[in-house]
Amino acid sequence: LAAVGGYLTADDVSERARIAAGPTWAKGKCADTFTPIGPWLVTPDAVGDPQALGLELWVDGERRQRGTTARMAYGVGELLAFLSTLMTLEPGDLVLTGTPGGVAALRPEPRPFLREGHVVEAEVTGLGRQRTRVVAVEEAVDEAEVRV
Numbered sequence: 333l334a335a336v337g338g339y340l341t342a343d344d345v346s347e348r349a350r351i352a353a354g355p356t357w358a359k360g361k362c363a364d365t366f367t368p369i370g371p372w373l374v375t376p377d378a379v380g381d382p383q384a385l386g387l388e389l390w391v392d393g394e395r396r397q398r399g400t401t402a403r404m405a406y407g408v409g410e411l412l413a414f415l416s417t418l419m420t421l422e423p424g425d426l427v428l429t430g431t432p433g434g435v436a437a438l439r440p441e442p443r444p445f446l447r448e449g450h451v452v453e454a455e456v457t458g459l460g461r462q463r464t465r466v467v468a469v470e471e472a473v474d475e476a477e478v479r480v
Contacts, residue, residue: 333409335421338373339382341462342428343389343454345446346437369426371460379458382408386457387432391450399432 345366361367379385382401389397406414411429415421436443446452446466455461 333376333382333412335412336376336382336408337423338375339379339385339456339459340369340373340426341371341454341456341459342367342369342426343452343462343464344428344431346435367428368454368462368464371462374459385459386455388455389431389434390453391444391446393451396436396444397432397434399434401429403432404430 344361345368347360347363383404385401387397387399387401388395408429412421412427415427421427436445448466448468450466452464452466453461
């Protein structure tokens with residue numbers, strides 16, 4: 333953990349149509365405007381224990397996800413140690429550690445996938461809350477917007 337430069341809120345956006353088309357999840361998670369981060373980077377000394385943070389996500393004011401980093405299968409240090417055996421981690425690299433339960437893909441039908449016009453708010457205790465408006469592909473020009 334001594335190598336961690338800071339922590340931030342990130343929204344791991346997925347485009348389910350691309351994921352369903354296969355063969356990998358990557359193409360449904362790598363659009364230019366996906367994975368908004370922020371609103372700021374918080375230094376490790378200000379965070380304290382990274383395994384003691386609350387996680388919440390709302391869509392149009394309805395809470396869809398709630399959890400805590402204490403429930404992570406592997407701690408931040410363990411994840412970084414493992415990743416460093418697979419790749420070289422450089423200053424500035426971002427590592428997303430997962431999401432709490434409640435993702436739309438695992439909810440009963442009709443699944444509440446993101447649609448144009450939805451407003452998504454993601455918050456990690458002490459790291460801030462971000463607000464993102466979902467827009468159509470041709471409109472996605474602002475870094476605070478996610479295209480569908």
